[in-house]
Amino acid sequence: MQLTIERAALLKALGHVQSVVERRNTIPILSNVLLSAGRDSVSFSATDLDMEMVDEAEAQVTTEGQITAPAHTLYEIVRKLPEGADVELTYDGTDPRLTVAAGRSRFNLPVLPSGDFPVMTADSGGVRFTLMKEDLARLIDKTRFAISTEETRYYLNGLYLHTIAEEGQLLLRAVATDGHRLALAETPAPEGSAGGPGVIVPRKTVDQVRRLLDDGSGPVEIQVSAQKVRFEFGRASLTSKVIDGAFPDYARVIPRGNDKIAGIDNRVFASAVDRVSTISAEKSRSVKLAFDAGRVTLTVRNMEAGQGVEEVEIDYDEAPFEIGFNARYLLDVAGQIEGEQAQFRFADPASPTLVLDPSDPGVQYVLMPLRV
Missing domain, CATH: 3.10.150.10 (DNA Polymerase III, subunit A, domain 2)
Structure with a gap:
């Protein structure tokens, strides 16, 4: 097998396939990428037996053929080659090495037979x-x-x-x-x-x-x-x-009858949650939300670090009540809200809460409350 390929095309294809390869493998062939050189292109395949990634790039192929080489090592070599370089890959079958050459750089990598490389069969149904x-x-x-x-x-x-x-x-x-x-x-x-x-x-x-x-x-x-x-x-x-x-x-699990509705400025609320959770215990990261007319009070208590309290103006006119959540879960959901407002729908402090994004009706989030 002998071919010449642009560094950028080689790096992109190898970058795709090598990310599938596990860093530690008990089966040596799974650490390798399969190189298959055809008429005017070369394909790269990698697998972890549960997933197979294949990418193809244009190349000047002198001799067609197949061989496998260490995926991560090959990728790192190509990544460190100068931009715009033409990379020559050669394997002649007499030496159990793949030669990688570009400019004045030359590397010899160990290979394994392409026949040992596991190929995932495609399903025809579905x-x-x-x-x-x-x-x-x-x-x-x-x-x-x-x-x-x-x-x-x-x-x-x-x-x-x-x-x-x-x-x-x-x-x-x-x-x-x-x-x-x-x-x-x-x-x-x-x-x-x-x-x-x-x-x-x-x-x-x-x-x-x-x-x-x-x-x-x-x-x-x-x-x-x-x-x-x-x-x-x-x-x-x-x-x-x-x-x-x-x-x-x-x-x-998705609640349908939650009748307590609060409209909250998403960015302001997320910032408040982030601030008060600074002193929360790392395991629970619980924050208590006390809802009242026009406001919600966020409270975090930690026996060792003290207490954090912040008040946020909201659109809420139902009966006052308190509920607790994992602060990280609140921030994860807030990070997905595209619009300015987030809508929280509650039933009671022990029931799941529904969070909606008024700017994107095609998404829904459900949060289980914590005892606080």
Whole structure:
């Protein structure tokens, strides 16, 4: 195999695929990237057995062929080469090394046979549809902060992507929850998505897709089956297994009859929460909200650090009551509100609270209260 490729194109492709590779691997081949040189292009593949990333770049191919090389090492070498350099990759089969040459720089990297590289099979079933880049980014950004990190409840370690019919409209919906909070975002379902299975996309896959959205342009082709989900970004594609489990019936958690409504300036409220939580105990990070006519008083008590109190003007004219929340959860939700105002809907101090963004009716957040 012998080819010449521009550093920028090589760096971009390697940057995409090497992020899939785990830093520590018990299986040596999984630390490598598969290089496949064709007529006028070279493709790069990496996998962790649950997810496979493939990207392709134009190259001047002298000799076609395949070989695998250490992903992170190759990426770091290319990253440190001077901008505008032409990089030559050579493997002749007689020496078990891949030669990387650019200008006066020359590196020899150990290789492993391409035949040992595991290739993820594609699922032919399921549905296939196209989603605009901005819509997919919004679904992810509005929800992924609520994905659980507890490995015991593995079925919460991902984003639940599914279609649902509501009020005569078909919607593509993303939901994430960790049992303490829930985030939901939806967009009109694209053509072809109807009838597809609901799948739980793993957290690592969600993060990779979001990273690719920043680099790519144009619409994203999505294929969803019961076992796998595939995202295609032009020449790059990401195929991932989905989490084998049943996502909870989240609709039962979303409160429908919360009648105490408070309109709050989101930026002012978030700043106040951030200030008073400075002295909160790190484990609970609980902040008490005391609602009264036209105002909410935020209080944090810490036996060691003292007490923090701040008052914020709000639009509220219901009966006074108190409720407590995890300060970090409040700030996470506030960070997703696009408009100036956030709307909090309460039932009582022990029931879930619904948070809405009046500027974006397609998102909903649910927060479980704390005892304070």
